[in-house]
Amino acid sequence: MIALYRPGASAIHRAPAGPKVLVFIAITLAITLSAHSAWMLPAAAVLVVAGYLIAGLGLGELAAQVVALRWLIVVMLVTQLVFLPALVALANTGRVVVVIALAALVTLTTRVPALLDATERTLAPLRRFGVNPAGVGLLLAMTITTIPVIAGLAGSIREAQRARGVPVRATTFVVPLLVLSLKHSDDLADALAARGVE
Amino acid sequence: MEHPEIVFDSVSVDFGGRTALRDVSVSLDQRRIGVIGSNGSGKSTFARMLNGLVLPSSGAVRVHGLDPARQSKLLRRRVGFIFSNPDVQIVMPTVAEDVAFSLRGRGFTAAEAGARVSAVLDRFGLTTHSEAPAHSLSGGQKQLLALCSILVGEPGLLVADEPTALLDAVNSRRIADHLLDELPQQLVLVTHDLRMAARCDVVLRFDAGRLVESGAPGDVVGRYEREHA
Numbered sequence: 390m391i392a393l394y395r396p397g398a399s400a401i402h403r404a405p406a407g408p409k410v411l412v413f414i415a416i417t418l419a420i421t422l423s424a425h426s427a428w429m430l431p432a433a434a435v436l437v438v439a440g441y442l443i444a445g446l447g448l449g450e451l452a453a454q455v456v457a458l459r460w461l462i463v464v465m466l467v468t469q470l471v472f473l474p475a476l477v478a479l480a481n482t483g484r485v486v487v488v489i490a491l492a493a494l495v496t497l498t499t500r501v502p503a504l505l506d507a508t509e510r511t512l513a514p515l516r517r518f519g520v521n522p523a524g525v526g527l528l529l530a531m532t533i534t535t536i537p538v539i540a541g542l543a544g545s546i547r548e549a550q551r552a553r554g555v556p557v558r559a560t561t562f563v564v565p566l567l568v569l570s571l572k573h574s575d576d577l578a579d580a581l582a583a584r585g586v587e
Numbered sequence: 588m589e590h591p592e593i594v595f596d597s598v599s600v601d602f603g604g605r606t607a608l609r610d611v612s613v614s615l616d617q618r619r620i621g622v623i624g625s626n627g628s629g630k631s632t633f634a635r636m637l638n639g640l641v642l643p644s645s646g647a648v649r650v651h652g653l654d655p656a657r658q659s660k661l662l663r664r665r666v667g668f669i670f671s672n673p674d675v676q677i678v679m680p681t682v683a684e685d686v687a688f689s690l691r692g693r694g695f696t697a698a699e700a701g702a703r704v705s706a707v708l709d710r711f712g713l714t715t716h717s718e719a720p721a722h723s724l725s726g727g728q729k730q731l732l733a734l735c736s737i738l739v740g741e742p743g744l745l746v747a748d749e750p751t752a753l754l755d756a757v758n759s760r761r762i763a764d765h766l767l768d769e770l771p772q773q774l775v776l777v778t779h780d781l782r783m784a785a786r787c788d789v790v791l792r793f794d795a796g797r798l799v800e801s802g803a804p805g806d807v808v809g810r811y812e813r814e815h816a
């Protein structure tokens with residue numbers, strides 16, 4: 390769901406991280422606040438498609454990002470269809486997909502340290518409200534960095550279970566993954582402290 | 588001897604009723620300090636006290652004149668720490684970014700930081716991987732990366748808690764040679780590899796939370812080997 394940086398030389402790659410994040414926030418707000426407007430969602434969708442094309446990522450990458458969301462999409466649609474008219478449910482789900490695809494566009498075209506700096510700078514004014522900008526930036530950076538690790542953990546759990554003939558079931562998989570992930574985050578916290586992060 | 592002192596004065600550590608270290612007193616100024624002992628004897632607890640990851644329940648610790656309880660920020664800039672598992676030490680996505688992370692907030696310009704990063708990557712043979720995703724490296728390369736990320740900050744003391752536990756023979760040897768023979772810094776090396784311990788200048792041996800012996804590596808390692816033969 391959160392994509393890793395792909396090197397590139399497009400205008401979107403070269404745009405400074407701070408404004409990029411701000412534009413992303415602005416578009417997200419526009420999409421969520423204009424729920425009644427009929428043209429906002431299609432316009433945003435066009436924008437996303439254009440963004441992926443300009444960044445040289447292609448529609449294949451966009452499709453891959455959306456396919457990665459398939460279960461989220463199914464769950465959202467099904468739960469909403471119980472209470473809401475089909476068109477509204479579809480539009481709500483569409484908005485979430487567009488926002489996530491945009492977020493992926495940002496992480497696909499921005500290096501993590503740049504994102505970290507931009508987040509710290511952008512949130513600096515919020516420090517007096519008790520927000521720790523460095524902390525939020527680091528959380529964001531580490532989330533992106535840690536995804537391949539967690540994916541690796543999931544892979545090795547599946548492998549070990551297959552070797553011992555454990556049947557595939559959500560519970561037999563999720564519990565060890567959770568335990569390993571928590572252990573990993575514990576160790577990570579130590580390593581961060583050792584590297585001087587408060 | 589020429590290195591600043593590490594001093595433990597009657598230090599005990601309790602973890603909720605369980606005593607991990609009991610009344611440890613020692614003062615060390617050698618360059619290479621080996622730490623040995625069986626599982627659960629308190630080695631990691633001792634090591635983690637050197638940068639304030641664990642604080643004493645009673646007694647006092649001084650590392651290069653600093654008090655870990657009150658000066659942890661200063662101390663962590665001075666003390667680099669290497670863990671067994673290189674995976675948990677990676678903070679940024681690519682090799683060069685991870686090394687550069689250690690220099691954040693230290694007042695270097697981008698150019699200065701970049702020069703330091705390339706110098707250290709070059710020294711440990713990782714230059715060709717500098718743009719690679721850190722998690723795509725082999726275990727041995729990851730541990731070298733961890734070493735780079737620490738050394739780039741020029742710590743005065745390096746603490747390594749079983750740094751070769753997850754490595755093969757070739758990579759273990761490489762890391763061991765770097766740590767023991769090539770670095771100018773003071774080193775505290777926790778290890779189950781008695782050959783590595785024997786290459787230190789002094790060896791401490793822990794048993795059930797007590798520091799039972801400290802002295803010349805030949806004596807301490809030799810006795811430990813005979814007792815466990």
Ligand SMILES: Nc1ncnc2c1ncn2[C@@H]1O[C@H](COP(=O)(O)OP(=O)(O)OP(=O)(O)O)[C@@H](O)[C@H]1O
Pocket residue numbers: 602605606607624625626627628629630631632633
């Ligand atoms: N955070 C903790 N909470 C509770 N008990 C702990 C904690 N850390 C260590 N201990 C206990 O303290 C004792 C010493 O542990 P320590 O990790 O220092 O041993 P060690 O010599 O490093 O062992 P090993 O060779 O297995 O790494 C053990 O009994 C351990 O269970």
Ligand SMILES: [Mg+2]
Pocket residue numbers: 630631632748
């Ligand atoms: Mg240990």
